[in-house]
Amino acid sequence: MSRENVTHARWSSRFTYVLAATGAAVGLGNIWKFPYIMGENGGGAFVLVYLFCIFFIGIPVMMSEVVIGKFGRQAPAKSAKLLAEASGSSPRWAVVGWFGVLTGFLILSFYIVIAGWALAYTFYGFTGVFDGRSASDFNTLFSDLNASAPQAMGWSFALLAITILVVGKGVRHGLERAVNWMMPALFVLLVVMVLYAANRGDFGAAVSFMFNADFSALSWSGVLVALGHSFFTLSLASGIMTMYGAYLPDNTSLVKTSVWIAVMDTVVAMLAGLAIYPIVFANGLEPGAGPGLIFLTLPIAFGTMPLGQLFGGLFFLMLVVAAFTSALALIESSVAWLVERRGFTRMGAAMTAGTGIGLLSLLTIFSQSGASWTQFQWGESSFHLFDAIDYLTSNLMLPIGGFITALFTGYFVDKAIAHRMIDTHPVIFRIWRVSVRYVAPVAITLVFLQLSGLMTL
Ligand code: PFF
Ligand code: NA
DSSP: HHHHHOOOOSSSSSSHHHHHHHHHHOHHHIIIIHHHHHHHHHTHEEEEEEEEHHHIIHHHHHHHHHHHHHHHHHHHHHHHHHHHEEEEOOOGHHHHHHHHHHHHHHHHHHHHHHHHHHHHHHHHHHHHTTTTTHHHHHHHHHHHHHHHHHHHHHHHHHHHHHHHHHHHHIIIIIHHHHHHHHHHHHHHHHHHHHHHHHHSOOOOHHHHHHHHHGGGOOOHHHHHHHHHHHHHHHHTTSSSSHHHHOOOOOTOOOOHHHHHHHHHHHHHHHHHHHHHHHHHTTOOOOOOHIIIIIIIIIIHHHHHHHHHHHHHHHHHHHHHHHHHHHHHHHHHHHHHHHHHHHHHHHHHHHHHHHOOOOOOOOHHHHHHHOOOEEEEEEEEEEEEHHHHHHHHIIIHHHHHHHHHHHHHIIIIHHHHHHHHOOOOOOOHHHHHHHIIIIIHHHHHHHHHHTTTTTTTO
């Protein structure tokens, strides 16, 4: 407890910070979720609501997290504690920090498994495994991948090992170097996929599915979907932005960088839809979302299309890169914490945190392989541990974490300190403060009630 505050590295520029944070934000949610919820909830009408949520709730909460990190310059719990003390509030507000780190740790335990599936499919795609397979063949392919735990472990542990190596090298030599070439690569892959889809797919059908503004298709539950997703897509409440904010270079505008991150995340989500849905519609497949769309439906199309072997492989490679840059962010706060509080070297900390993640990921892997000890009954329905961790983190811990972050920075952080950290025009500062004091807590409560099933609209 008496250790001095550790001096962590800083990003070498605000551009690298934006790249790294965008890499953290862009993930499976952009690719397999956003385009679908957009299409289902009134297209252009949904986008308006979504942008409102991003600007008035997502970005303000993101700024709150960065404020904590930038003030403390330590791992999230310590930073929150330092900020609370400087504001004359209880040091117990450290909970805002460690709760996020814990959430991120749990999320990574299943995120890495899904990333492993994408890695396996990259390999399948490039080696022609998709060719001429039917829908039922893909059901078999996917369940075979999961049926054998050692196989699923092989793919996800390979990615975990690379995550450890990169994060172990530190902020500048590891994280920065990785995102400096991976983010441009991700963007190029995405544009290439959109061009392929525009050439070989039904672009018009995709555009009308996604963008046709239909206000009658936008219900209140659609509004809550937009809200919940705006939160999830920016990777809030998972320790990420607080940690990345702790490495913020001096003289960096917190407002502008946050807006950039959110805009890039949204652009990627829309491009992902334009890469996927033209292919889905041209091949007469059902539009959908989630693992089913990506691992069962879409490969059918790649298996029949010209150059499908190449572009199928590239598509899954893109998914691997998107998930990998989020994995780096998800483990970073645990690693920084081990360095800070336990005196580990970066590599030792990365290996320790990574081993923990690897062990925890077995819960997901064995859930998928059907091991009986992972399956349980809840009322009428059966679940497994993977469902439980996913539900716990996405539907409970993320909103609770966002809620306490907003409350902390809105009511318990000294206003002058917050203004100094955010360092912007008083009107923008006031908008931020109204959001984290009133708008975000109310909005997050509604999403929480909806997600946890306590309220239905
Ligand atoms: N933001 C990621 C996405 O849109 O896919 C998902 C995510 C990653 C959420 C990591 C939370 C997190 F901690
Ligand atoms: Na995202």
